Each structure stands twice: as structure tokens, then as C-alpha cells.
Amino acid sequence: MKNEFKVISDLIEDNKKVLDVGCADGTLMQFLKENKNINVRGLEISKEKVQECIGKGLTVIEGNAEKDLKQFPDKSFDYVVLSQTLQAFLSPELVLDELLRVGKKAIVTIPNFGNWKVRLHLLFKGTMPITKSLPEQWHSTPNLHMCTIRDFVNFIKSKEIKMIKTLALNNNNISNITNNNLGTKNLFADLGIFLIEK
Amino acid sequence: MNTEKNIKILIVKKPLKLDCGKTINNFPVAFETYGSLNENKDNAILVFHALTGDQFVTGLNPITKKDGWWSFAVGPDKAIDTNKYFVICSNVIGGCMGSYGPSHKDPETQKTFGTDFPVITINDMVNAQYNLLEHFGINKLFAITGGSMGGMQVLQFITNFPDKAKTVIPIATTSSHSAQNIAFNELGRQAITADSNWKDGNYETNNANPGKGLAVARMAAHITYLSKKGLQEKFGRKLQEREDLKFGFDADFQIESYLRYQGSVFVDRFDANSYLYITRAMDYFDLVKQFNGNLSDAFKNTKAKFFVISFTSDWLYPTQENKDIVIALNSIGADVGFVEIVSDKGHDSFLLDVPDFLNALKNFLDKSYTELKNEK
Numbered sequence: 231m232k233n234e235f236k237v238i239s240d241l242i243e244d245n246k247k248v249l250d251v252g253c254a255d256g257t258l259m260q261f262l263k264e265n266k267n268i269n270v271r272g273l274e275i276s277k278e279k280v281q282e283c284i285g286k287g288l289t290v291i292e293g294n295a296e297k298d299l300k301q302f303p304d305k306s307f308d309y310v311v312l313s314q315t316l317q318a319f320l321s322p323e324l325v326l327d328e329l330l331r332v333g334k335k336a337i338v339t340i341p342n343f344g345n346w347k348v349r350l351h352l353l354f355k356g357t358m359p360i361t362k363s364l365p366e367q368w369h370s371t372p373n374l375h376m377c378t379i380r381d382f383v384n385f386i387k388s389k390e391i392k393m394i395k396t397l398a399l400n401n402n403n404i405s406n407i408t409n410n411n412l413g414t415k416n417l418f419a420d421l422g423i424f425l426i427e428k
Numbered sequence: 429m430n431t432e433k434n435i436k437i438l439i440v441k442k443p444l445k446l447d448c449g450k451t452i453n454n455f456p457v458a459f460e461t462y463g464s465l466n467e468n469k470d471n472a473i474l475v476f477h478a479l480t481g482d483q484f485v486t487g488l489n490p491i492t493k494k495d496g497w498w499s500f501a502v503g504p505d506k507a508i509d510t511n512k513y514f515v516i517c518s519n520v521i522g523g524c525m526g527s528y529g530p531s532h533k534d535p536e537t538q539k540t541f542g543t544d545f546p547v548i549t550i551n552d553m554v555n556a557q558y559n560l561l562e563h564f565g566i567n568k569l570f571a572i573t574g575g576s577m578g579g580m581q582v583l584q585f586i587t588n589f590p591d592k593a594k595t596v597i598p599i600a601t602t603s604s605h606s607a608q609n610i611a612f613n614e615l616g617r618q619a620i621t622a623d624s625n626w627k628d629g630n631y632e633t634n635n636a637n638p639g640k641g642l643a644v645a646r647m648a649a650h651i652t653y654l655s656k657k658g659l660q661e662k663f664g665r666k667l668q669e670r671e672d673l674k675f676g677f678d679a680d681f682q683i684e685s686y687l688r689y690q691g692s693v694f695v696d697r698f699d700a701n702s703y704l705y706i707t708r709a710m711d712y713f714d715l716v717k718q719f720n721g722n723l724s725d726a727f728k729n730t731k732a733k734f735f736v737i738s739f740t741s742d743w744l745y746p747t748q749e750n751k752d753i754v755i756a757l758n759s760i761g762a763d764v765g766f767v768e769i770v771s772d773k774g775h776d777s778f779l780l781d782v783p784d785f786l787n788a789l790k791n792f793l794d795k796s797y798t799e800l801k802n803e804k
Contacts, residue, residue, distance in 0.1 A: 281787065287795030
């Protein structure tokens with residue numbers, strides 16, 4: 231299981247109710263279910279991935295987060311997880327609002343467009359950056375709204391969403407993001423992980 | 429119409445009050461089983477059949493001598509694995525494969541009921557079938573499942589008996605029969621009653637058979653079970669055993685010949701009055717209305733695990749109608765999974781060899797059964 235999922239699962243206490251939005255093949259769901267006795271549901275747009283999840287005995291609904299989150303009642307999950315997909319929605323703001331409506335808390339991770347490799351790629355090659363966490367060409371990427379860790383922090387602040395925990399993941403190193411080190415983390419982190427609530 | 433010796437019958441002694449207000453008692457429910465019930469009696473799956481199905485789910489149907497209607501899904505090592513599970517299916521009341529229906533005799537007058545048989549609802553059907561649980565001494569079914577009208581029975585069963593099934597799998601169905609579907613059913617009923625041999629439903633006593641009307645009803649319905657794309661690919665404009673058009677009204681096109689064949693074989697195995705009664709039951713089905721507009725309330729007392737399945741090319745019970753069930757369940761935090769299967773085979777997809785569907789069904793059942801075993 232990738233490091234990101236370990237970090238996410240460490241943020242969630244045992245026996246909670248969790249919705250994994252864009253749960254893909256259910257790796258995180260399965261880990262939460264088996265190791266933390268989490269009552270976990272998934273929402274996934276790909277039929278193939280939904281089938282994989284069913285094969286693992288996971289409860290998954292085929293659907294689109296931009297349309298199908300509205301069927302869940304307010305605060306019906308302790309945590310709603312969204313891993314590296316916020317930037318792929320037509321309207322990330324609406325999805326974020328929905329995550330915080332459905333979940334008492336939300337865990338959102340974003341690939342950091344402010345990472346130095348990304349910056350150098352654009353600066354020196356003059357082409358859209360291709361990195362480990364951004365592997366697709368500009369024309370085939372699902373990402374519509376790329377942002378940096380700093381962008382996301384500013385966005386969260388502007389929406390008066392409470393940041394309970396903000397973490398930076400750089401290779402396998404995990405560290406806290408603070409007001410003081412935001413510039414550095416925004417330069418070196420591959421991924422930002424945010425535990426938020428409203 | 430029935431060869432009684434091949435039909436297992438449970439006589440229900442308890443009176444059953446029907447939605448129409450009448451009460452029936454000492455009535456037959458015909459059923460069939462596959463596989464064997466284990467010692468704990470926790471491996472039973474109750475399958476509900478659709479409009480023209482019967483209790484003979486799989487293997488050779490001893491009456492029609494054809495394969496059972498769900499042979500692709502049910503059997504040893506299949507999606508519903510009869511090596512593992514005990515499958516029960518019964519003929520719905522109002523039907524014509526041994527359960528109490530319009531071709532039975534009225535015990536009071538000793539005359540064939542015909543249209544004097546009380547109008548049956550989906551609710552009545554599942555209440556009648558519930559007696560099978562007592563018959564087999566099953567406290568809780570492992571699963572209930574069915575497609576189309578079978579799916580309606582699934583929804584009604586878990587509503588009426590919320591703690592009697594562990595897992596619930598409605599397939600290609602709806603919680604409220606749509607205007608379009610009522611319209612198609614009405615077309616079928618009109619075809620039957622317009623046949624001069626129908627004789628106000630008393631064709632048996634008049635030695636008549638409204639076969640033409642019933643065949644037309646079946647032909648019209650059959651079109652709705654397929655998709656435009658599926659029809660086009662299978663038949664296109666291909667001609668039936670001829671080089672050119674004949675400038676007449678014989679079946680020039682293969683699709684015409686196919687529909688005529690479907691109509692004619694249906695007449696041999698199905699009763700016209702039963703067709704009226706069962707389509708009426710489907711039309712009356714409105715679980716949303718039963719709960720005053722809030723479908724979620726139907727499921728609020730159950731802890732069952734749901735898995736809803738729809739098909740992309742099903743325009744009779746489209747994905748959205750299946751999703752409405754999912755939405756109602758989610759809004760009360762029920763345990764519900766959902767998948768839409770890609771298939772060009774229309775509404776009939778659930779009856780056919782559609783691997784993605786059969787795999788999903790198998791995986792869901794087998795994983796859920798393993799979980800059930802681990803709980804103990």
C-alpha cells in the first residue's frame with residue numbers, strides 16, 4: 231500500500247464510518263476495514279474498479295462525485311476521504327463543500343504543483359511538467375484544476391474551513407506544514423494531505 | 429396446462445388477506461429448490477421470478493422441457509452456486525405453474541375462476557411466499573434476489589420482513605412502475621381481451637383459447653426486453669429464408685419471424701388470464717406511494733446489505749430507476765452497493781450470459797457469505 235494511504239489511515243480512529251470518494255480498486259478501503267474495523271463505503275466512477283471492489287467484498291457505489299454525493303445525508307460519515315482527485319473535477323469548490331457536508335471531517339490530498347521538479351520542468355523544458363505524481367501529458371491528463379499546496383491553503387482559509395492537520399509527503403518523509411515552513415514545504419513536497427472540517 | 433406430478437406444492441392453510449380486501453386460505457404455492465439446505469439453515473437464497481417466469485429456475489424445466497429461465501446464473505459453480513447455496517423459487521400467486529391463480533377452481537362455485545380470481549399485488553405475492561420460510565424452518569435467508577418483477581418482489585419482501593434476509597439484490601427493477609411500463613402492459617392486456625376466444629376470461633369452460641391475443645401481447649413485450657442496438661445487430665434487415673421481398677404480409681424479415689416464433693411458443697406455456705393478473709400486479713406496484721412518497725421509510729427497519737444492479741441498454745427499467753433505490757437507501761445510511769453493467773442486450777441482460785453481471789453477482793454473494801461465516 232502506498233505511503234499516502236498509511237498517512238490517511240493514521241488520521242482515522244478505529245471503528246469509525248468512512249466514505250472513500252474515488253476509491254479506485256479499494257486498496258485503502260480494504261486496509262481500513264481489515265485493520266481498523268472501519269465501516270467503509272466507496273464511490274467510484276470506473277465500472278472496472280467497482281467490479282474489483284465487489285470482488286474484494288467492499289461496498290461500493292458506481293457514481294460520479296460531482297453528481298452523486300448529494301444523496302448522502304449531512305454528516306453521515308465520520309470521515310470522507312478524497313485522494314488526489316480534487317483537481318480533476320469540473321468544480322472542485324462544489325465537491326469540497328459536499329465532502330464537508332457529508333462528512334464530519336474530510337481528508338483531502340493533492341498532488342503539489344509547486345514542487346521544485348514541476349517548477350524546473352516548466353522553467354527549463356518549457357513543456358507541461360511530467361512527474362511521478364503527474365504522469366500524464368497535458369492533453370490526456372484528467373487534471374483540470376492543478377494547484378500548489380500554498381494555493382490550497384489559501385483556498386481553505388478563504389472558505390473559512392478549519393485545518394485540523396496539514397501534512398506534507400516528500401518521497402517517504404512525512405512532516406507537518408506550518409505557517410512558518412509553508413514556502414519550503416510547497417517547494418519540496420510531492421503531496422499535501424489535509425484533515426479539514428467545517 | 430400443468431402436469432401436476434412434477435410440481436411441488438405447499439398448501440398454505442393460514443388465511444391471507446389480499447390488498448384487494450378479499451381473503452384466501454388453503455391455497456397452493458408451487459415451488460422448486462436446488463442445492464441443499466445446510467445444518468445451520470443459513471445458506472438459503474430465495475429467488476423471485478419475473479412476469480413470465482416460474483419456479484423452475486435452472487436445469488430442465490419439466491413442464492416446458494426447456495432450460496430454466498435463470499440457467500446462466502443459477503447452478504453448480506455458477507454465480508448462484510447450488511453446490512454452496514440452497515435456492516428456493518416459487519411460482520407467484522396469480523401465476524399458472526401450480527400456484528393459486530385464475531385457472532384454478534373457485535372452491536365455492538367449483539367453476540374455474542377466470543377473472544373472478546381476486547386481483548393480486550406484489551405485496552400479496554411475497555406474503556404468500558413467506559410461508560416457504562416456515563415450511564423449511566428457515567429463520568433468516570442468506571439472500572433474496574430477482575430481476576424485473578422479481579426485483580419488485582425483492583424490495584417488497586425486505587420491506588415486509590426486514591430481518592428475514594441478510595443480503596438483498598434487486599436487479600433491473602423499479603420501486604414504482606412507470607407510465608411507460610403500465611402502457612406496455614395495457615397494450616398486452618388489450619391484445620388478450622380483444623381476442624374473441626378470450627370470452628370474458630371464461631375460455632377454459634368454453635373450450636376456447638385466446639392464443640392469438642396472448643401471442644401478440646408477448647411479441648410486443650418481447651421488443652421491450654431488447655435494445656435497438658441489439659435488434660439491429662442480430663437481425664438488421666435480414667430476410668427470412670428468401671432472396672427478396674415477397675410483396676405480401678408473410679414474415680419477410682427475420683425479426684418478424686423471430687417475434688412470431690416467440691409469440692407461438694409462449695402460448696404453449698402461459699395462461700392468458702395469468703398474464704392479465706401478473707401485469708396488473710406490476711402496474712399496481714408503487715413502493716414509494718406505500719410509504720407516502722418517502723421510499724427510504726420502506727427500508728428503515730432493515731440491517732440487510734443491499735446490492736443494486738442495472739444495465740446500460742435497459743430502457744424498460746433504466747439505470748435511473750434503479751439508482752433511485754440506491755439513493756433512498758443511502759439517505760438512511762443503509763449498506764448499499766451499486767453497479768451499472770455495460771450490455772447491449774436490453775432488459776433481458778439479467779437473464780443472459782453477461783459475464784460482468786454474473787461475476788459481480790457471484791463475487792457479491794460469495795464474499796458476503798464468507799463474511800457471514802466469519803461473524804460466527
